[in-house]
Amino acid sequence: MGNVGAKDVPVLLSPEGLRLDGRRLDELRPIRIEAGVLHQADGSAFVEWGQNKVMAAVYGPREVHPRHLQQNNKAVIQCKYNMAAFAVDERKRPGLDRRSQEISKVIAEAFESVVFAEEFPRTSIDVYIEVLQANAGTRCAGLVAASVALADAGIPMVDLVPAVAVGKVAGQIVLDLKKEEDNFGEADLPMALVPQSGRLVLLQMEGHMTEEELGRALDLGVKGCRDIYDRMKGALRERYALTPVVGGSA
Amino acid sequence: MKPGPGTYRVGGKVYASVLGLVSTRPPLVHVTPLSGRYIPKAGDVVVGTVTDVQTTFWLLDIAAPRWAPLHMTGTPWQIDVGETDRYLRVGDAVVVRVENLEATGRIGVTMAGEGLGKLEGGTLVRVSPARIPRVVGRGGSMVETITRHTGARIAIGQNGRIWIDGSPEAIRRVSEVLRMIDENGQRSGLTQEVEAYLRSTAPDGPVEPEERRSPPAHERRRSDEPDARPWGGADGDTPPSFRTEDL
Numbered sequence: 001m002g003n004v005g006a007k008d009v010p011v012l013l014s015p016e017g018l019r020l021d022g023r024r025l026d027e028l029r030p031i032r033i034e035a036g037v038l039h040q041a042d043g044s045a046f047v048e049w050g051q052n053k054v055m056a057a058v059y060g061p062r063e064v065h066p067r068h069l070q071q072n073n074k075a076v077i078q079c080k081y082n083m084a085a086f087a088v089d090e091r092k093r094p095g096l097d098r099r100s101q102e103i104s105k106v107i108a109e110a111f112e113s114v115v116f117a118e119e120f121p122r123t124s125i126d127v128y129i130e131v132l133q134a135n136a137g138t139r140c141a142g143l144v145a146a147s148v149a150l151a152d153a154g155i156p157m158v159d160l161v162p163a164v165a166v167g168k169v170a171g172q173i174v175l176d177l178k179k180e181e182d183n184f185g186e187a188d189l190p191m192a193l194v195p196q197s198g199r200l201v202l203l204q205m206e207g208h209m210t211e212e213e214l215g216r217a218l219d220l221g222v223k224g225c226r227d228i229y230d231r232m233k234g235a236l237r238e239r240y241a242l243t244p245v246v247g248g249s250a
Numbered sequence: 251m252k253p254g255p256g257t258y259r260v261g262g263k264v265y266a267s268v269l270g271l272v273s274t275r276p277p278l279v280h281v282t283p284l285s286g287r288y289i290p291k292a293g294d295v296v297v298g299t300v301t302d303v304q305t306t307f308w309l310l311d312i313a314a315p316r317w318a319p320l321h322m323t324g325t326p327w328q329i330d331v332g333e334t335d336r337y338l339r340v341g342d343a344v345v346v347r348v349e350n351l352e353a354t355g356r357i358g359v360t361m362a363g364e365g366l367g368k369l370e371g372g373t374l375v376r377v378s379p380a381r382i383p384r385v386v387g388r389g390g391s392m393v394e395t396i397t398r399h400t401g402a403r404i405a406i407g408q409n410g411r412i413w414i415d416g417s418p419e420a421i422r423r424v425s426e427v428l429r430m431i432d433e434n435g436q437r438s439g440l441t442q443e444v445e446a447y448l449r450s451t452a453p454d455g456p457v458e459p460e461e462r463r464s465p466p467a468h469e470r471r472r473s474d475e476p477d478a479r480p481w482g483g484a485d486g487d488t489p490p491s492f493r494t495e496d497l
Contacts, residue, residue, distance in 0.1 A: 042285075063316060121353075121354060151268075154283045155268070155286070156256070157268075
């Protein structure tokens with residue numbers, strides 16, 4: 001018998017070039033976005049993305065708590081990403097951990113670069129992201145949900161912020177990793193795009209890929225983000241029962 | 251085109267910064283938000299609740315981005331320093347008017363003026379501030395319909411806070427109607443729908459549609475009146491009088 005550990009690694013890519021769930025390399029998992037799902041929040045959204053389920057709620061602009069965080073020239077954006085104990089197979093220890101603190105921070109910073117925070121001095125815009133079921137890519141799903149929730153809350157922004165992860169699996173650059181691909185793949189590259197300007201406001205990487213692969217991965221991710229962007233706008237139109245309009249510019 | 255409210259400009263192009271409806275009034279393009287918190291405007295009459303009591307002022311939650319300080323000089327009462335909590339306490343509801351807005355985001359409000367004061371009893375409900383014009387209706391038609399069918403007293407704040415007083419049944423029916431308006435804000439013919447609903451749920455059994463009686467002249471509202479009138483009530487144009495605490 002050979003290596004026992006190697007037997008546990010699933011075949012990530014079929015000889016036909018299809019992935020575990022039958023997707024092509026550049027194919028997203030199914031996404032459903034619903035805006036305005038919570039009554040108490042100023043804005044909210046629910047995202048089902050593959051086997052991820054994420055809820056986001058936005059409150060504000062409102063009084064800052066704790067007070068010392070108040071900025072007298074702009075709103076502060078406070079983000080709390082949390083994963084439910086039941087979101088993964090093995091019970092996750094509930095509460096703050098290093099991972100959730102990091103994700104909260106990078107998502108808050110992504111929004112800081114799109115929200116017109118100067119319009120609401122001395123206030124706070126509070127973003128809560130709850131991951132109810134996780135299957136890789138929850139920071140992107142959370143960011144997408146929170147972005148739709150911010151728009152639902154009427155917060156002035158440069159644009160919505162679509163996000164997606166790209167990665168390297170079985171030597172190939174693939175879009176939107178699922179859990180097995182994330183666990184057994186060679187690299188994971190979550191990113192968030194501002195479609196209006198083409199700027200990336202979140203970019204992280206784990207694993208290894210060559211410079212050439214990175215370039216291709218970024219291109220693939222931008223394409224994926226634009227796809228998600230359309231669905232985000234669709235969710236908001238549905239919420240406000242608006243007939244489709246072309247483009248984002250007036 | 252120049253960027254108006256709700257928009258921004260980059261490289262000669264104007265983009266929407268909020269979710270809303272575009273309208274063009276040359277040379278401006280602006281976007282009217284469909285959602286969002288109440289953004290205070292000077293002159294607005296709003297319903298708020300007391301969140302903090304200081305020696306010379308109260309802080310009011312008027313559903314705006316900031317709490318609004320109400321100074322004791324901005325009330326109809328003669329108050330000594332330190333006696334503020336004998337007049338308004340945390341949780342009390344009041345009707346105030348937005349007086350001035352500072353660049354710091356501070357919202358100055360006053361409770362001195364006709365139709366302003368403390369609200370006694372009743373219930374507060376919230377609707378989206380974007381729905382207030384629908385709640386009032388053209389020339390006050392919606393609020394007139396509601397009060398005529400329920401006998402409730404209603405105070406509408408531009409901030410989306412609405413105070414209702416009357417029998418428990420009246421309060422329940424008005425709340426239900428406000429929920430309908432909040433959820434179907436973009437639908438036309440809402441006033442008729444609301445009227446049909448109120449008829450079918452009348453406590454003494456459904457009321458047959460009747461010829462709409464013309465209100466007496468003193469109750470009639472001119473159509474050129476602003477829709478922002480905060481008051482509607484069974485007693486017509488007279489704003490409800492507020493009892494201040496007997497001290």
